Amino acid sequence: MSSDNSSPMSRFALARRLAPALALTSAGMALINVLDRPADLSASGSAGVADVGGSADSGAGQMVTGATVPAPTTTTFTATTVVTSTVPPVNGAPSATTPAPAPAACGAKKSTGSTTDIVDRNRVFGTLVVTAKFASNGELCGVAVNFDVWDRKSVQIEQYALPKLNARAKKAKSANIQAVSGATAVSRAYAASLQAAIDAKPL
């Protein structure tokens, strides 16, 4: 039966009709392979954002920024008042190292707060720890933060929110600061850790 209705025209009928679907699928698979380049998820290693006040602290391993919002994703921090800076966190591109004059007043006393989970409802995104710096008169004058988060989006949020929080903390001179919108969990953890640092202020 079957042989007489497969004329040369219809011999490739199925292949012809199947081709677009197969082409689409395989092109899709190939593109996924090409495009799927997620940033290293375990971009842990502590990435710090610190010293809005421009302190002269030459503390080791901290990345120091100005108060400007960093340019995300292609993160090279614009380091305005930097003493030392280490390799930036996300993609490992080296950042500029610029020496800067050190205002002597701030950083006479330091205190490190508690390591606090950045947590939103049930999910933990990472941890942060705030180091507060005090002037000789005991006033809060600068803040350094180390954070350790586990996914790329959190890294971006951190880079966006922490400079703002630092600025706000320095202005308020206390842990009573307004949350950065879109970064509620970070703000909450920051405030808690900063409060702990202030509470532990050395005499």
Next chain:
Amino acid sequence: MNSTSFSLPAAPVAKLEQRRPLARPSSTNLKANDLVIVIVAIFAIVTAAWAMTGGWNQLSNGWSHAWRAAASLTGLYTSLFGMVGLTLSARLKTMERAIGLDRLLIWHRIAGDTMGLLLAVHIFTAIPAEMPVRGGFINTVLDFTGREPYMALTAIGSALVAVVVVLSLKDIRNKVSYETWYFVHLTVYFGLAASFSHQITLGSMLSNDRYVRLVWVGSSVAIFATALFGRWWKVFGSVARPLHVRAVNKETDDTVSVLLGGRNVLRLRGDAGQFVMIRSLVRGQWWKTNPYSLSAVPTTAGLRVTIKDRGDASSATRHLRVGDRVAVEGPYGVTTPEIFGDKRPLFIAGGVGVTPVCALLQRLPSDSRPTVLLRARHENEVAHLAEIRALAARCGGEVFVLSGRTAALKGKDPFSAKSLSRAVPELSSRVALVCGPTALMFAARKGLREAGVSKDDIHMEMPWW
């Protein structure tokens, strides 16, 4: 009562040739409205969950938040419409019995179109929502096409879904062959599955709450599995237990009636007025299916379908020979004899649309007095005409054949309200079944509505392709 009943012989095994009607399709209490209510309820629950997890507050909290809220809501809706569309096309038995395969597939199309629209809105709200934290448009797009984990999968998945939606738009769909379209359509499974993962990693409502996440992932997987399994298990079953062509009769110049029988016919349930999806298992044809109405009450002797040779699509049937294996899905459809109730039936049929009429007439009670209006170019072209005349006469009905080219009718619309009420006595108290070419169906429906036949009393298989 009779104490000697032990001596009765064992019941003989029913022979196929004894021709008893197949079991009727199962009935369901589910109504189209119930389905709509369930779908609306699911949307309401998801919307409520979105609003309660901050979506509502975000909307009125600055542009950036509003974009984000809109993106998550449209994302949820896109996914829901995808799931609804998938479920509708799975031909689940209860749903099919409630609204019929034709309407299921039309709803499927509507769900698909809506999904495509929402997908576009989702993409173009998610980008501005993420631009502030990701540093501009370019970076956001790069993140969303690969730098963010799972987003390469998602981007390609949604591109596939978009291709499928666009290719299903009627104008474009009609430009390619049915099978080409169909095989591309199947890649939507891949598209939907690929774009699922980002809902968990990026959707804040789902990533933040463990219980919401559990319910969402669980129900998505369940629906996907049901749709996939339900749909393809039927195909597999129909191929594994095929019917055989038992007889082929030439009815008119271009129509043949085919009797499909065999042992496996006993597994089917069906009734007059339904249709089957047929896949002839011969070389070069096994990957095509076509819908055909039953032209006789299905019996243990087999299913009779009457097929018109319309060129490519049904030319396969010319090659059907006695003994060939044929995979049959169905019977599907809800225009069974129950639709007439106690009212007088009216059949309006054109071309090869006479087939369900022929089957339904066999099942009408002898006092039903049906009226049959047949439209054809020539009386010779009406298949089963003698059979229809005899069946109609048996239950006190009449048959009119309106033949001649449409141009020769001199502009008179045979299905206008005026001509219909002149031709058919007691028109407004009848139940009408319309079948035939699309143009005829819509013209007849319009005429019937204008002549005062209520909407619920007009039945037809809606064209879904």
